[in-house]
Amino acid sequence: MESFSSLECFITSAEVGSFAEAARRLSITPAAVGKNVAQLESRLGVRLFQRSTRKLTLTEAGQRFLGEVSESFRSIQYAVANLASSEGQPAGVLRVSMGIVFGRLYVLPLLGEFLRRYPAIVPDWHFDNRQVDLIGQGFDAAIGGGFDLPPGVVARKLAPAHRVLVAAPEYLQRHAPIQMPEQLPQHDGILIRSPQTGRVRSWPLTSRNQEQRPLHLRQAMTMSDSDAACAAAEQGLGIALVSMPFAVPYLASKRLCRVLPDWYVDDGSVSVYYAERKLLPGKTRAFIDYLLACFEAQGLAKQFDAMAGA
Incomplete structure (x- = not known):
């Protein structure tokens, strides 16, 4: 042996x-x-x-x-x-990668209750907006959207990954009402640059009726982070296309408003990723099940759906 x-x-x-x-x-x-x-x-x-x-x-x-x-x-x-703990409870170091702002807004608040349930688990959480090599870098799980799914990795959907157009009330008051996507090229755009490729991605807009139109904004500035783009839009500097999870707090406080609320960008799903194994470690299974249950209980999938409240 x-x-x-x-x-x-x-x-x-x-x-x-x-x-x-x-x-x-x-x-x-x-x-x-x-x-x-x-x-x-x-x-x-x-x-x-x-x-x-x-x-x-x-x-x-x-x-x-x-x-x-x-x-x-x-x-x-x-x-x-x-079976690492004396009671047979899930135990060990739990390495999870997640986006900086998304993790702080929606995952970190769940940590206290999670540790009360599983005190033998030791979180080792990495906050980074770049996609990680889940298996190669030794992570138990990763949370994000728009990831390529390499061999040996599976995903469980947490919520839709929708992007929406937003602007400050002050900006909208200074301009004529925006009623169609064809009017967008006349407006200053706060565009998102991919931290992976460095390029500004071209997005198609999708309507409530699943009609598609090209999205064109005058490039006034670029950001590599949706939360930063929201903060710039809040200053009345233009229209930003941002991920719903980042837009939600700004929209709820009325610091930003939806532009063309019947239109959005579909960017797939926000998911939790983990290695495809016949037997997952107890710590990983406990985290995934807890995360899915919390997202369901808090109705986050509905909050992140661009058409749910539009």
């Missing part, structure tokens, strides 16, 4: 392609990783890796062995994690 640590070192090294990176993730030294892999190769009587100064690659035997043991090893690993 091969030792748990030897198998863990082999599988992690194979996944990341480096003894040094595997050591960092396992919190041991690269020498210890190399020693464990060497001992495993010795006991099996085969070479699992081709080693060079630049690259670590699996041999044919190593690829076959990885395919045979990795899933079973993960199942054992997750079962052990699920």
